[in-house]
Amino acid sequence: MSEQLPSVLESVFREIPNLAFEEKGARRLRVKLRADTLPALLELLKGRAGYLHLSAISCVDWPTLNEFELVYHLWSYEIKTLISAHIYIPKVPGRYVSVYDIYTPAAFFERDIHEMFGVYFDGSPDMEPFILTEWEGPPPMLKSFSTVDYVEKTFKWQDYSPLVND
Amino acid sequence: MKNSTTISISSDPNTDIACRTIDKKERSLLRKVIDRIADRCRSRSLFILHYCTGCGAIELPPTITSRFDSERLGIQPMVTPRQADILLITGYLSVKTLKRVILSYEQMQGPKYVIGMGSCTINGGMYWNSYATIKRLQEYMPVDLYIAGCMPRPEAIQEGFLQLMDKIDKGQANAWETYYQNYDAYLGNQQALFGPNWHTPTDVIAEAQHYNFLTEKSIGQHTALLAKFASEYVTQPIPNKVLSQEEAVE
């Protein structure tokens, strides 16, 4: 597998301890690593392999785990391979470091994740609400927040209702 | 009509003569005939406020432009609420958007008509379980007509327009009056969603009085909460006079 891997990526991956990667398809690499080593990986990818583009950060709230999964999607216009770097951070206290100093667009993604999942990013320039400026409830994308219960409490229906148990 | 002897001009200095309160008895037979003609003309020339909220808005360009051409029916888009007759809610409304919609609605001049377009405005539609969108538009403002569908095709929208025109023509499209008559209930629903500090710059109660639609249901426990904003805005919990033009403009 690693024969097809560009040598520059191989050299980067070798520098990060406990990194595992998997080829999910042509030009798609799934990388799993320890949370504390992620900034180092981003720095190396950006510096050596032309990974200039952080296209998204996504967050997954696994209901059965006590951890959030954060996925950093990176693209290089030289190597033309998408790298998705997966890390896990504990749900309590739900803090992680911002990668804003490496990729400025991260500010926006981190602000969004903070709003939707409550994860706080240390060093991110702005953690104020972005879309939910008038929302006072818990971060709504958390699995522990039941939107159906909230809707039942907050809204009324017409004479008929989409709820099956009615 | 203009110089009919039955019209007594109010001596209240705050009352604008052109907009004076009309006595019920004044509605003579001639007046009714004129109203009937006015309703017919009105139904042939309608302007939709160009304000789109949900994905259903994508059906409006074909409805309004050459293919389906709602201008045949006399319906055109208009860019400002003050010059529009129809508020077309084109789909799901998030709680945040609803606030803006209410602000726009209150700025429109009567008679005004609200069309809820798409299933989302009726009962939440496919966003029925979303925390962010409201489920029934009619709780927050009076709705003349709903057009079901997700999304309704331009044919259905035209059909809705025709029905609305028919209602206006027959003098039955009077939902906007209930906003003034039951303002306390509408405001109560708005406050339940937006919190007790919700208020708009429009003095709805004074308008209700002006249009002669003030009922005992216009004022109540919910409008009483507006008292604390009376200094900041024109709104007064219980008005004791019709606003003068200078006050209303402020």
Ligand code: SF4
């Ligand atoms: S009714 Fe359908 S098309 Fe209209 S806003 Fe809702 S989801 Fe979109």
